[in-house]
Amino acid sequence: MTRVILALACLSLTACSSLPDRWVPDALSDARGPFRPVSDYPTPPNVDLMIGPEDCRGSTLAALEAPDPTYPGAAWSHGRQGWVVVRFNVDADGRVDRARVARAVPDGPFNRAALRAVSDWRFRPLDGVDVLENCVVMFEFRAGEVQIR
Numbered sequence: 001m002t003r004v005i006l007a008l009a010c011l012s013l014t015a016c017s018s019l020p021d022r023w024v025p026d027a028l029s030d031a032r033g034p035f036r037p038v039s040d041y042p043t044p045p046n047v048d049l050m051i052g053p054e055d056c057r058g059s060t061l062a063a064l065e066a067p068d069p070t071y072p073g074a075a076w077s078h079g080r081q082g083w084v085v086v087r088f089n090v091d092a093d094g095r096v097d098r099a100r101v102a103r104a105v106p107d108g109p110f111n112r113a114a115l116r117a118v119s120d121w122r123f124r125p126l127d128g129v130d131v132l133e134n135c136v137v138m139f140e141f142r143a144g145e146v147q148i149r
Contacts, residue, residue: 035144039078042105047085047138047149050102056135061090062124068146069117069139075109076144082106083140084114090132094123103138113146114139 053125075082088099101111118137126132138149 005128024088032076033074035080036079037143039081041081041140041142042083044083044138044140044149045085045103047136051136052134054134055071056090056132058129058132059126059131062148063121064094064124065120065122066142066148067120068148069110069113069141071141071144071146072113078105080109081130081142082110083142084110085136085138086114086118087134088118088124088133088137090123092126092130094125096121096123097131110139110141116135131138 023120074080082105084104085102086099089097091097096119099115101107101115104111104114117139133134139149
């Protein structure tokens with residue numbers, strides 16, 4: 001009886017190892033498949049020219065948490081690319097306040113992801129000031145990836 005159970009166990013293990021590769025999910029593959037752009041990446045602005053002499057001045061920003069935005073699923077599936085410039089304030093405790101889209105091309109598909117990411121950022125508490133105003137960051141949503149500029 002023990003031999004029969006052992007034989008059945010060996011057969012079942014052998015059967016599992018002979019499954020076609022297409023039935024075994026690849027843990028490293030992207031579930032969404034490859035990104036296929038449908039348009040060229042729009043020319044980004046010179047962010048340095050968007051920063052005024054008084055913008056984000058008075059203390060040094062040191063990020064404690066700064067997660068990247070997630071490429072929006074709808075934009076991914078439609079092959080959309082673009083960029084978003086976000087302005088935000090940082091309070092004395094290092095929390096982001098008043099995050100808002102300054103410019104975006106195209107306007108809309110990436111705005112929410114960029115705002116959500118910036119709103120979740122945390123910085124080291126500021127030295128000697130109550131707030132840093134009009135800090136600027138640009139997110140590039142390009143070829144299925146997100147980069148911070």
